[in-house]
Amino acid sequence: MPRKLAAGNWKMNGLRSSLVEIQKLAERHSDTSVDVLICPPATLIEACRGLLFDIGGQDCHTAQSGAHTGDISAEMLSDAGATYVLTGHSERRTDHGETNATVAAKSQAAYDAGLTAVICIGETLAEREDGTTLDVIDQQLAQSVPDTATADNTVIAYEPVWAIGTGKVPSSDQIAEVHSHIRARMLDRFADGADMRLLYGGSVKGSNAAEIFSIANVDGALVGGASLKADDFSAIINALEES
Numbered sequence: 554m555p556r557k558l559a560a561g562n563w564k565m566n567g568l569r570s571s572l573v574e575i576q577k578l579a580e581r582h583s584d585t586s587v588d589v590l591i592c593p594p595a596t597l598i599e600a601c602r603g604l605l606f607d608i609g610g611q612d613c614h615t616a617q618s619g620a621h622t623g624d625i626s627a628e629m630l631s632d633a634g635a636t637y638v639l640t641g642h643s644e645r646r647t648d649h650g651e652t653n654a655t656v657a658a659k660s661q662a663a664y665d666a667g668l669t670a671v672i673c674i675g676e677t678l679a680e681r682e683d684g685t686t687l688d689v690i691d692q693q694l695a696q697s698v699p700d701t702a703t704a705d706n707t708v709i710a711y712e713p714v715w716a717i718g719t720g721k722v723p724s725s726d727q728i729a730e731v732h733s734h735i736r737a738r739m740l741d742r743f744a745d746g747a748d749m750r751l752l753y754g755g756s757v758k759g760s761n762a763a764e765i766f767s768i769a770n771v772d773g774a775l776v777g778g779a780s781l782k783a784d785d786f787s788a789i790i791n792a793l794e795e796s
């Protein structure tokens with residue numbers, strides 16, 4: 554069985570004053586039975602050193618250093634205390650034109666720096682309505698997940714683009730269908746595909762977390778808005794612990 558993981562993506566939110574939310578969470582879940590990951594903005598990673606939880610970046614460059622003004626490398630994230638990095642989040646694919654090939658290169662850069670990549674995939678509303686969801690997922694998995702992926706260095710996050718920040722959540726059957734499809738592909742491709750963690754993301758809250766965690770092949774969640782406040786994220790961690 555894969556280890557359970559509750560991951561929070563703070564996106565472009567969080568000042569030093571927000572660290573108190575992570576401290577509160579760490580106090581409440583000091584003996585948690587699940588893995589907890591917080592991906593704060595890069596400016597706060599160093600300040601999270603020594604906290605109970607794993608800390609991750611939200612993006613990295615494909616190179617470890619060089620003339621790339623404004624970018625951050627996987628090696629720098631690791632140096633600041635991160636052990637994970639998100640790659641291929643839909644906001645990066647959409648806002649920054651990241652292709653599957655870019656995501657694969659960034660994920661490989663993460664592995665090379667000793668980080669675990671949380672590789673994000675998911676269909677748009679148009680693709681869902683056209684009935685091409687599983688084709689899109691297949692293509693994203695084939696092209697964004699490097700051949701060097703293992704259950705240790707890779708987490709797959711299924712985030713339907715239309716469910717991110719919208720309050721709309723797919724039905725349990727829809728999540729189950731995609732997650733079992735991803736599991737089958739990972740089993741086909743990787744010897745330890747059974748242990749690779751598969752997260753669901755998109756409008757996860759305390760009120761729907763238990764239902765989502767009861768779905769087969771859902772090993773945790775990648776949470777945006779509801780990871781910003783300790784009370785909200787705590788309810789999701791509790792639901793995962795009880796699942």
Ligand SMILES: O=C(CO)COP(=O)(O)O
Pocket residue numbers: 562642712716717718719720754755756757775776777778779
């Ligand atoms: O994009 C997400 C996490 O990466 C999901 O965001 P929300 O939980 O705010 O919908």
